[in-house]
Amino acid sequence: MQSLLSFIEANQDRYLTELKELLAIPSVSTDPAHDGDIRACADWLAEHMRNIGLQNIQMFPTPRHPIVYADWLNAPGKPTVLLYGHYDVQPVEPLELWTSPPFDATVRDGRLYARGASDDKGQVFIHLKGLEAYLRNGGDLPVNVKLLIEGEEEVGSEHLDQFVLEHKDFLKADLVLISDSSMFAKGVPSICYGLRGLAYMEIDLVGPNKDLHSGSFGGTVHNPIQALAEIIAQLHDKNGRVTIPGFYKDVLPLSAKERAAYKKLPWNDKKYAKELGVAELYGEKGFTTLERVWARPTVECNGIIGGFTGDGAKTVLPSKASAKISMRLVPNQKSGVMARLFQKHIKKIAPKTVKVTVRDLHGGEPAITPIESPGVQTAVSALEKGFGKKPLYQREGGSIPIVVQFKQILGIDSVLLGFGLPDENAHAPDEFLDLENFFGGIRTSVHFFNELPHFMAAARKTK
Numbered sequence: 001m002q003s004l005l006s007f008i009e010a011n012q013d014r015y016l017t018e019l020k021e022l023l024a025i026p027s028v029s030t031d032p033a034h035d036g037d038i039r040a041c042a043d044w045l046a047e048h049m050r051n052i053g054l055q056n057i058q059m060f061p062t063p064r065h066p067i068v069y070a071d072w073l074n075a076p077g078k079p080t081v082l083l084y085g086h087y088d089v090q091p092v093e094p095l096e097l098w099t100s101p102p103f104d105a106t107v108r109d110g111r112l113y114a115r116g117a118s119d120d121k122g123q124v125f126i127h128l129k130g131l132e133a134y135l136r137n138g139g140d141l142p143v144n145v146k147l148l149i150e151g152e153e154e155v156g157s158e159h160l161d162q163f164v165l166e167h168k169d170f171l172k173a174d175l176v177l178i179s180d181s182s183m184f185a186k187g188v189p190s191i192c193y194g195l196r197g198l199a200y201m202e203i204d205l206v207g208p209n210k211d212l213h214s215g216s217f218g219g220t221v222h223n224p225i226q227a228l229a230e231i232i233a234q235l236h237d238k239n240g241r242v243t244i245p246g247f248y249k250d251v252l253p254l255s256a257k258e259r260a261a262y263k264k265l266p267w268n269d270k271k272y273a274k275e276l277g278v279a280e281l282y283g284e285k286g287f288t289t290l291e292r293v294w295a296r297p298t299v300e301c302n303g304i305i306g307g308f309t310g311d312g313a314k315t316v317l318p319s320k321a322s323a324k325i326s327m328r329l330v331p332n333q334k335s336g337v338m339a340r341l342f343q344k345h346i347k348k349i350a351p352k353t354v355k356v357t358v359r360d361l362h363g364g365e366p367a368i369t370p371i372e373s374p375g376v377q378t379a380v381s382a383l384e385k386g387f388g389k390k391p392l393y394q395r396e397g398g399s400i401p402i403v404v405q406f407k408q409i410l411g412i413d414s415v416l417l418g419f420g421l422p423d424e425n426a427h428a429p430d431e432f433l434d435l436e437n438f439f440g441g442i443r444t445s446v447h448f449f450n451e452l453p454h455f456m457a458a459a460r461k462t463k
Contacts, residue, residue, distance in 0.1 A: 004133045004446050011129075012439060016112070018048070019125050019438075020105040023114040029065055029088035029155045038151050041087050042066045045149060052128060053135030054147065062159040065151030072131070073144045079456045080144040081449070082173035082412070084402065085124035085180060086153035089116040090427045097429035110435050117433040118420040123179035124149060126419060126438065130445025143449050146173055153180075157402060164409050174456065175375040176406045177448070179441070181418030184265055184394050186434060189387040191379045192416040194294065194395035195403060197329035197366035199338045203228065203346060204357040205306075205321045212317040222353035224321035225306045232323060234349050235299050240284040242299045244345045247338070252331040254295050257371065261393040262290045294395035297338075298328045324361075328397065335363030365404040367414070368395075374455035375415040381451050383417075386444030417448065 027041035028034040045068050046057050054070040065088065073080070092102040092115050100106040105114035116122065134141045148171065150160055164171060184190040207224040208217070237243055269289055273281050283292040292298075306321030308314040327338055339360040350356040369376055371393060383391040396416070403414045419441035425431045 001446070001450060003137055005443060007133050007137055008129070008439070008442050008446070015125075015129055015438075015442070016107070016435075019112070019122060020114075022048075022121050022125060023105040023112075023116050024103050026092075026103050027088050027116070027151065028091050029152055030091060035065075038065045038088060042068050042151060045087055046070070048128065049147065052132035053139070054131065054145075060163065062152070062163065064155075064159060067151070067160075067163060068149040069147060071144070071146045072135070072141055073146075075141055075144050078143050078453050079175070080146065080173040081452065082171060082176045082406075082410075083127055083145060083147045084149075084176055084178050084406070084414075085127075085147075086120045086150050086157075087116075087124065088151045088154045089119070089121070090154050092429070094429065099430055102429075102431075107435070111432040112435060112438065113430055113432045115431055117431050118182075118424045119426040119431065120153070120180045122433040122438060123419055123441070126179060126441040127177070127445045129442045130449065133442070133446050134449065141449060143452055145449075146171060153402075160402060161405055161409070164405060168409060171410060173410070173412060175412050176403075176410075176414040177375075177417060178400070178403070178414050179417050179419055180400070181396060181416050182420035182422050182424065183418060183437070184392060184422075186421055186437075187389075188266060189383045189389055189391040189440075190265075190394045191376060191383060191391050192394050192396050192418060193371055193376050194331065194368040195366060195400055195416075196294070196297075196395075196397055197333065197335055197364050197404070198399050199327040199329060199335040199342065199363040200361045201325045201327070201339060201342055202359045202361055203231065203323045203325065204359070205350075206319060206355040206357075207321075207353065208317070208319050211319050214315040214317040217317055221317065222351060223317055224354055225304075225318060227351050227354045228304065228306065228321045228323055231346060231350055232301050232304075232325075235325075239286075240282060242297070244299070244341050246341050247297065247299075250332040250334070250337075251297060252368070254291060258295070258393070259291065261371075262288065262294075265290065265392055265394065290394075293397040295330055297330050297333060299342075300326050300328070302326050328399075329366045331366045331368040333366060335365055336360075339363060364399050364401045365408075367400075367403045367407060369413040369415065373413060374452070374459040375413060378448055378452045378455045379415050379417050381455070382444045382447035385447040386442075387440045417444070419444075 025041040026037045049070040050057050054072050056071045058069045060067040102115040181192055205224040205228050208221050302324040304323050307318035308316050343358040346358045380391055419437045
């Protein structure tokens with residue numbers, strides 16, 4: 001192990017040079033003008049994988065952007081890790097808000113600034129360097145690996161489900177390793193073990209059969225905007241709890257161990273409120289802020305549409321009003337079930353003075369990997385060795401749909417081993433990757449692959 005760590009230390013300058021080459025490719029997946037760049041980026045990755053000693057490199061075409069695959073399967077009897085990531089990036093506009101050109105990776109104050117530095121090229125590259133350390137120092141890995149790096153994550157991974165479904169046996173593994181998320185804070189290594197799901201709804205209200213003059217007709221019909229506001233106001237009680245019957249029925253409660261782990265995280269409600277520009281925080285009573293954002297379900301109004309919203313005045317009583325409402329879901333809740341509960345409740349509380357339609361736009365399931373699982377425990381041990389500090393546990397309030405898809409299709413859990421930071425400007429100008437996290441991540445990657453067989457064997461003995 002020491003020779004591997006020495007190799008990493010000696011090659012830090014080369015790593016940066018190579019990563020800058022990867023980041024220079026403008027692989028923006030949403031813009032057809034960059035289709036050639038997407039292909040160039042996939043080719044760069046395939047060639048790099050070949051150069052570091054990975055095998056069976058393949059380019060799988062999809063109707064849009066190719067999937068890059070590689071593996072190394074020469075460790076019989078050892079666990080197999082499916083490493084997932086993506087090489088496509090978000091658009092860079094507005095350009096004028098970048099301090100340095102987005103595809104000219106620049107180091108400032110210990111950070112590497114470029115589009116894709118953290119999301120997700122830099123984090124994929126961390127594991128490529130971890131694998132390289134083994135393959136160029138003895139030639140063998142302590143585990144089997146399969147790499148699945150796609151080019152459509154930033155446009156919804158439209159073709160990934162079908163690919164995974166069609167290649168179930170080909171992608172068979174013991175766990176998925178994903179580095180496309182953040183640590184809790186700089187200097188606070190952490191392991192994410194849970195994600196919330198989503199049910200996204202739309203409510204459409206129709207009152208009169210056309211827009212009306214508010215002077216001539218006001219007071220005679222129920223304004224759809226008012227009716228919609230009344231409906232939304234009834235979705236929470238005075239304690240911040242959601243009032244939909246059955247909403248909390250399947251919620252997986254936090255364990256005492258989880259609540260204790262969250263209390264160890266460096267958190268300050270007043271500082272958080274100040275950063276957000278609010279006088280005080282709001283949410284379901286009886287839970288801390290971190291518990292509410294990670295492990296409790298929510299209902300949020302994302303937008304209201306209706307009536308006149310232009311400059312000046314127009315005295316209109318609108319015919320229609322709509323709202324977009326999302327429900328963030330936690331483990332054991334099902335998006336389809338929650339959508340049906342929502343639809344039933346809205347139709348029950350809606351006034352008879354308006355016509356109401358409730359639509360289920362889309363959904364995704366929550367995910368959780370038990371803290372005690374061998375993958376999570378391997379990550380904890382590897383992070384401690386890679387960063388010299390015992391990591392803490394966290395969940396994420398958002399969703400990563402592919403985690404659920406891997407579980408549903410391949411039947412395996414995902415380990416979310418992120419090396420980004422919460423303020424890294426992902427999807428925004430001046431995206432960056434902290435270089436301490438970059439090099440600490442490579443050390444962590446080496447330790448993860450080394451220790452996984454031990455933790456997997458221990459888990460089998462326990463069973």
